[in-house]
Amino acid sequence: MxxxxxxxxxxxxxxxxxxxxxxxxxxxxxxxxxxxxxxxxxxxxxxxxxxxxxxxxxxxxxxxxxxxxxxxxxxxxxxxxxxxxxxxxxxxxxxxLSKLSVMENMLLAAQHQAGERFWNVWLRSSTVRQQEREQREQASAILESVGLAHMAQDYAGALSGxxxxxxxxxxxxxxxxxxxxxxxxxxxxxxxxxxxxxxxxxxxxxxxxxxxxxxxxxxxxxxxxxxxxxxxxxxxxxxxxxxxxxxxxxxxxxxxxx
Ligand SMILES: Nc1ncnc2c1ncn2[C@@H]1O[C@H](COP(=O)(O)OP(=O)(O)OP(=O)(O)O)[C@@H](O)[C@H]1O
Ligand SMILES: [Mg+2]
Structure with missing residues (x-):
């Protein structure tokens, strides 16, 4: 429609x-x-x-x-x-995931990582490292924009509701x-x-x-x-x-x- x-x-x-x-x-x-x-x-x-x-x-x-x-x-x-x-x-x-940090919760959500394939992790190719760096930067920017950047390394379980x-x-x-x-x-x-x-x-x-x-x-x-x-x-x-x-x-x- x-x-x-x-x-x-x-x-x-x-x-x-x-x-x-x-x-x-x-x-x-x-x-x-x-x-x-x-x-x-x-x-x-x-x-x-x-x-x-x-x-x-x-x-x-x-x-x-x-x-x-x-x-x-x-x-x-x-x-x-x-x-x-x-x-x-x-x-x-x-x-x-309460036992993971705020940043780890963010990174787990990232999809399509070359790193999902174990041989990529094993080889630690520059593509994987580059992708991880980009995802970390993206996660930091989003956390910054919602005012949670200062808690990035805290356990997610420590956050308020x-x-x-x-x-x-x-x-x-x-x-x-x-x-x-x-x-x-x-x-x-x-x-x-x-x-x-x-x-x-x-x-x-x-x-x-x-x-x-x-x-x-x-x-x-x-x-x-x-x-x-x-x-x-x-x-x-x-x-x-x-x-x-x-x-x-x-x-x-x-x-x-x-
Ligand atoms: N997995 C399930 N097994 C059995 N009944 C279910 C299941 N999921 C939902 N229901 C039933 O379906 C109906 C609708 O539930 P739903 O959770 O979708 O409502 P809602 O509009 O989200 O309510 P609320 O505003 O309270 O969150 C309810 O009667 C609920 O008990
Ligand atoms: Mg509901």
Whole structure:
């Protein structure tokens, strides 16, 4: 589908469904993310938002439906192939490796390293060393930009909840993605850090990165998102501008009914 400005969506999910036993977690749900947008995905607890992310990134196999990312059908790809295509995600509970340093967490995310092949590591070719140097520089620059550079050598386990969320987003940027899916970036984060995270998202967006964000914090949704999709009981309830969604009686009812 093409929008009124003639833009193809960067991501289009069409009629996705996923059941767990008797629960239809995602039920014929569709969603579009336009290139350059910050798109919101909201809905009451248990609405199927995280499951939809899992389907989009192929962490979970859909029962039915289609996913087109950047003009290509991706429903037969593996999660690492999808990251390679330029779509990465973060988790509702940040998954950082606590026993590794902040820098090591960043470097682990780097893909396509020549060093992944053991004979390359063994030979320690100049290509590998060059690539490692570039990745370290890239990681340092990203950590610097989010204010975590001074903690680069600390264990990730020493970070606060909010800093872990920030590290997870920073790590996602290591693969130079086109689209980043954030699952509740503000949950459990103190208000000062929430504002900082929002500022970073807006800056990265201005630099060309597209976002799809699940978030319960409506201030965050209102201040960041161009368009919002609402799920309830696995199904599409509404989509529109944040203001339209805020004034939508059905949406209000779905939240009050939870
Ligand atoms: N792996 C699973 N096995 C069984 N049921 C699951 C699984 N994952 C999700 N569910 C169920 O699917 C439904 C949707 O869950 P999901 O986590 O996607 O909701 P959500 O919108 O992300 O909620 P929240 O806002 O609380 O994070 C819930 O009823 C949940 O219990
Ligand atoms: Mg969730």
């Amino acid at each position: 093409v929008d009124s400005h003639g833009r193809q969506p960067l991501l289009a999910a069409n009629a996705l469904s996923k059941s767990f036993g008797g629960i239809r977690a995602v039920d014929n749900a569709s969603l579009e993310v336009l290139p350059g947008s910050i798109t919101g995905l909201i809905g009451p607890n248990g609405a199927g938002k995280t499951t939809l992310f899992n389907l989009l990134c192929r962490f979970v196999q859909p029962d039915s439906g289609q996913i087109i990312f950047d003009g290509v059908s991706i429903q037969h790809l593996q999660p690492h192939d999808i990251a390679q295509q330029g779509m990465v995600r973060t988790f509702q509970v940040a998954r950082v 909010g800093q872990r969320k920030l590290l997870e987003i920073a790590r996602a940027l290591m693969v130079r993605p086109k689209l980043v899916l954030l699952d509740e970036p503000a949950a459990g984060v103190n208000p000062t850090l929430i504002n900082q995270i929002c500022d970073h998202i807006l800056r990265w967006n201005q630099e060309g990165l597209t976002f799809l964000i699940i978030e319960h914090n409506m201030d965050v949704v209102m201040s960041l998102c161009d368009r919002v999709w609402v799920l309830a009981e696995g199904r599409n309830l509404a989509s529109g501008t944040p203001t339209e969604i805020q004034q939508n009686a059905q949406v209000l009812e779905a939240y009050l009914g939870q």
